[in-house]
Amino acid sequence: MKPTIPKGTRDYSPQEVHRQNFIFDTIKKVFEKYGYQPIETPVMENLDTLLGKYGDEGDKLLFKVLNNGDFLSKADTDALDRRDSNGLVNSISKRGLRYDLTVPFARYVVMHQHEIQFPFKRYQIQPVWRADRPQKGRYQEFYQCDADAIGSESLMYEAEYVLMIDEVFTRLGLEVEIKINNRKILAGIAETVGIPDKMVAMTVAVDKLDKVGWDGVANELIASEVTQDQIDSLKKMYGSRQLEELKHLIGTSAIGVEGVNEITEVLVYLSNLSLTQQLTFDPTLARGLSYYTGCIFEVKSKEVQIGSMLGGGRYANLTEVFGLPGVSGVGISFGVARIFDVMQELNRFPEDIDQPIKVLLVALDETCHKWSFNLLHELHTNEIPAHLYPEPAKLKKQMKYADSSDTPYVIMIGSEEMSQERYLLKHMADGDQWQLSLAEIIEKLKPN
Amino acid sequence: MKPTIPKGTRDYSPQEVHRQNFIFDTIKKVFEKYGYQPIETPVMENLDTLLGKYGDEGDKLLFKVLNNGDFLSKADTDALDRRDSNGLVNSISKRGLRYDLTVPFARYVVMHQHEIQFPFKRYQIQPVWRADRPQKGRYQEFYQCDADAIGSESLMYEAEYVLMIDEVFTRLGLEVEIKINNRKILAGIAETVGIPDKMVAMTVAVDKLDKVGWDGVANELIASEVTQDQIDSLKKMYGSRQLEELKHLIGTSAIGVEGVNEITEVLVYLSNLSLTQQLTFDPTLARGLSYYTGCIFEVKSKEVQIGSMLGGGRYANLTEVFGLPGVSGVGISFGVARIFDVMQELNRFPEDIDQPIKVLLVALDETCHKWSFNLLHELHTNEIPAHLYPEPAKLKKQMKYADSSDTPYVIMIGSEEMSQERYLLKHMADGDQWQLSLAEIIEKLKPN
Secondary structure (H helix, E strand, C coil): CCCCCCCCCCCECHHHHHHHHHHHHHHHHHHHHCCCEECECCCEEEHHHHCCCCHHHHHHHCCEECCCCCHHHHCCHHHHHCCCHHHHHHHHCCEEECCCCHHHHHHHHHHCCCCCCCCEEEEEEEEEECCCCCECCECCEEEEEEEEEECCCCCHHHHHHHHHHHHHHHHHCCCEEEEEEEHHHHHHHHHHHCCHHHHHHHHHHHCCHHHHHHHHHHHHHHHCCCCHHHHHHHHHHCCCCCHHHHHHHCCCCHHHHHHHHHHHHHHHHHCCCCCCCEEEECCCCCCCCCCCCCEEEEEEECCCCCCCCEEEEEECCCCHHHCCCCCCEEEEEECHHHHHHHHHHHCCCCHHHCCCCCEEEEECCHHHHHHHHHHHHHHHHCCCCEEECCCCCCHHHHHHHHHHCCCCEEEEECHHHHHHCEEEEEECCCCCEEEEEHHHHHHHHCCC | CCCCCCCCCCCECHHHHHHHHHHHHHHHHHHHHCCCEECECCCEEEHHHHCCCCHHHHHHHCCEECCCCCHHHHCCHHHHHCCCHHHHHHHHCCEEECCCCHHHHHHHHHHCCCCCCCCEEEEEEEEEECCCCCECCECCEEEEEEEEEECCCCCHHHHHHHHHHHHHHHHHCCCEEEEEEEHHHHHHHHHHHCCHHHHHHHHHHHCCHHHHHHHHHHHHHHHCCCCHHHHHHHHHHCCCCCHHHHHHHCCCCHHHHHHHHHHHHHHHHHCCCCCCCEEEECCCCCCCCCCCCCEEEEEEECCCCCCCCEEEEEECCCCHHHCCCCCCEEEEEECHHHHHHHHHHHCCCCHHHCCCCCEEEEECCHHHHHHHHHHHHHHHHCCCCEEECCCCCCHHHHHHHHHHCCCCEEEEECHHHHHHCCEEEEECCCCCEEEECHHHHHHHHCCC
């Protein structure tokens, strides 16, 4: 049999793990510097916790885990007789794989509310599962990388997230645009234009402005029974992207003004600080309308055509569904797979992360091999990542192994080298070589 | 509703994540120094890959994932009509959660054999799932932490594992006994005693020698129809735990002598090196008889009564079941949960790993708060982990937050401090405080 893995899943090779860890470690370092603490939640959650949180479509995309043992003994017999898969699920499956990190986080906060200090700042880097149709570059199992600050309404956190985003992408060596908007501004615009009941349709249409232009947006809105007058008014509103002008235009909408004021306060926090990346107020930005209620964020690459590399925003009621109302929070989620693809495409991964190993020891006979094992131990004692070819095989074979495993240096140990205690150190890439004592080799290869 | 998590799963608090990561990082560092490279495999594997690899009992303990969509449309109707859960599973579930890291590793090696350089040294730290009955301290979802070297028969790797184990436990600050044995010695003993067909019963019984003594072992063996003469002979064999004596006693068993010679060669590799931990040849050691064929390892705490903290050994045929025969390998698996419990009990976790955050900024009014945000940014620019209370709340409230979140230092910023640009830095534990400029604070708190 030829083994395979499920569609939509993937193996990570050593190089891919090293590179992904480089991204994770960069993000983690910034998270921790800003006071975010790591938590982990189980891969399996009760289906009760997950169902109904992601809409009907989301419920269908949840992976459900079959109950163990004689699961049919408690199955819904009506559903069984009707061959009703949907109706049967609840009675044969009580657990599912998590779909995101946000709902498990809300569940965590409610369950541990008495151990937690609020505001609680946590980060979480774990895989999630969605039974989407697998596509090139899109998987059913993928990592999410979230930070949230929960238990405070302070807009300081929004400002802090801008700084964190700025630092992460700068450290990764990527050039991005950080977009910010506020859900209240979207509500204010809809109110001012006279379509408060069509806000979702409006934001979905306007979100495409950059791609389809005003003609395209207008067509879509007319289909949603927005009048030409309202569209003209909307167009005027989006004519300027200046905060002050917009505030004037939506001045009669209390919620709209509140949104503008919130963005303004975020910018006040940032006013004396210089960002490396570009920060843009973008009133067309809509994002996950489901639970965001205040500021929203998005990050786009300025170098590569690709979807957003980060999303986030403020939510007023994340934990309410689990019985803890009135806890405001704000969070961001890095799109690690996209960041990986962009860095890969632009060749931005540092070279030294792929290969932690420094040197291969090559012994030429059995006696030298035992001797080399001691040399290897000396290198390890000096924190030099090194390995010894497992047997005194032909020189050519051992050199080929060094080459194909990308080991930068080789030390050759023959009987003469052994008796003189001076060894041949060779740099594989440029062929330079030296006769050195072990102490000299250690000096040369030691990490700084 | 009060949310819960599935039985047998757990949340990890920030402290638990930090502590577990301390163990992982310690192990990883040693793995990488010895040339082991990380891989990751998907949580879901095809059930084809998993079934039949862990015995009947293991098959029952696999978590199976329900097929998506209208899974009943392809269900085995006979099994449905008979309400036969076991018979139905295959037709409604094609994926399962991995049960260990060994089978996925074998699957990985076979699938990627043409990209891999042999010997291939990989490590893997990921969770696994088993539907065991949950008990205190035993979970259905738990981490495994494995290293394997595959594609070489060299006993150098066995010696290398002894050094790696020695270094990991020493770095963790634990005192352990590293036990080594060889499956071939067990076969040789059984052969010599005249019970080659009862080797499994023999090893299972002898494995309990330390607990139940020879009377207990004898009772168990008699139940397996081993004669008193054979038991006497076995007792004599185990009278000495010296390799040379044992070699003499089992001298007529070719496989037994081979086992002794293998252990001897491992010890030759180690002969000039001094270990920190105790290494013991223990001919009673049996371990997972299922696939081990050569040397086997186990680690026991010398400080706490608890099961083994590491297991491992050599296997001749791990990848054969996936169509790649004749690839010998050797590997170890750290019992991270047990190591965690032992370190917790003995209070061996370093103090500074729980709290990466260094200082809380406490602002006394709105203007100071905005100003403090700039100070915070300066601290971050100097790589000092710091946070600012999100609003100028009452001093008492902010100090309480510093205290309950275990933040070591507080900086207080009032209007006077702001105008003089000198701030009050307070050490929370001993109450010491200083009036300092920002530069002086940075100097004091900067990481070394």
